Amino acid sequence: MTITEIETPVPAGRPAPNSERSWTDLARLVGLDLEADVGANDAAGTISSDAFTRLRDAGITSALVPTEFGGGGATYAEMGAILRELAFHDPSTAVALSMHSHLVAFQVWRHRHGMDAEAVFRKVVDGPAVLVSTGASDWMSSNGTAVRVDGGYRVSARKPNSSGCEVGNVLATSIRWDDAPDGPQVLHCSIPLAADGVSIDFTWDTLGLRATGSHTVVLDNVFVPDAAVSLMRPADVWHPVWNAILGAALPLIMSAYLGIADAAVDIAVGRAVGRTEPHVHQLLGEMLDAHTIASDVVAAMLESADDLRFDNTDQHGSRTLCRKTVAVEAVIDTVRLAIETTGGAGYARSSDLERLFRDVHGAMFHPLPRAKQTQFTGRVAAGLSPIA
Secondary structure, three states: OOEEOOOOOOOOOOOOOOOEEEEHHHHHHHHHHHHHHHHHHHHOOOOOOOHHHHHOOOHHHHHHHHHHHHOOOOOHHHEEEEEEHHHHOOHHHHHHHHHHHHHHHHHHHHHHOOOHHHHHHEEEEEEEEEEEEEEHHHHOOOOOOOEEEEEEEEEHHHHHEEEOOOOEEEEEEEEEEEEOOOOOOOEEEEEEEEOOOOOEEOOOOOOOOOOOEEEEEEEEEEEEHHHHHEEEEEOOOOOHHHHHHHHHHHHHHHHHHHHHHHHHHHHHHHHHOOOOOOHHHHHHHHHHHHHHHHHHHHHHHHHHHHOOOOOHHHHHHHHHHHHHHHHHHHHHHHHHHHHHHHHHHHHOOOOOHHHHHHHHHHHHHHHEEEEEEEEHHHHHHHHOOOOO
């Protein structure tokens, strides 16, 4: 496929049709430009707004949107490659972008299953909007309160770990409605981050991925019109929508973490050139074993998504989660072994490996963490609902 040359000014979100630069090439160019500020942003715990301006202008935030809606028409695998390449240069920006990208991917999945996703596509392309997810903190039960009013709802909640909220435009969230006529419900809805009653509590202060801007979004009596509610489901019970969300989200998220592992391998191999100690070669081999597992498992995740045409089944959700757990262990092992290969120099804060080691551990906390994943998978194998 073809996309805009990064040096050529074009309307944001609308790649030029006659360029021959690949999406991965474009991600590399953007990433190279961002590299100089990565250390400072990590030290300050500050998301790069300039990075997201660049991503918008390059058409990367709208890459997954089908061309008939003005987007870049990238395949799902190409989006994974974008995130992997970007994370090689700037992990925090790539992981934050994966949160936006998986929301777009879910809409592409809906579109390919005959559902109307045009309104979201237009926001992403014409805004151009960055979408902010609260899914990790919401899950089945969600939180907050909703009160029914004329034409919609008044909602209040705190939504922690909302990656990219400082640079985003639209919050994709859910709110618990305990007083619903048919019992507790969860409203899935979109809320402009500029809406009255929306604010940010700057709570993100973590070991790694410190520049993702994953602060807490506070909703204080915010009006949500009926038209902004995309789904209402019973609270506290499994709903099939999660299979579609997990299937669209996790391969992209893990593509970003694979890019972090790629960067660690690159550093470790570069520092091992010319060394003759047998233990260094042993560690290099172990590191490359782990990296191969990570690469192969993430590739399988992307392939099984069938370019966002996968079936919405518990079995697909379970398989995706299994692969996520294996990939998480493999990317962490890769970076750990990269540090062991390089010796004490890799443990110093002056080394990029130290930051990569902190960043890669963020993979553990995306849904579902290992213990919850194994319960989920075991229940599906036993013919039960995935969640008790």
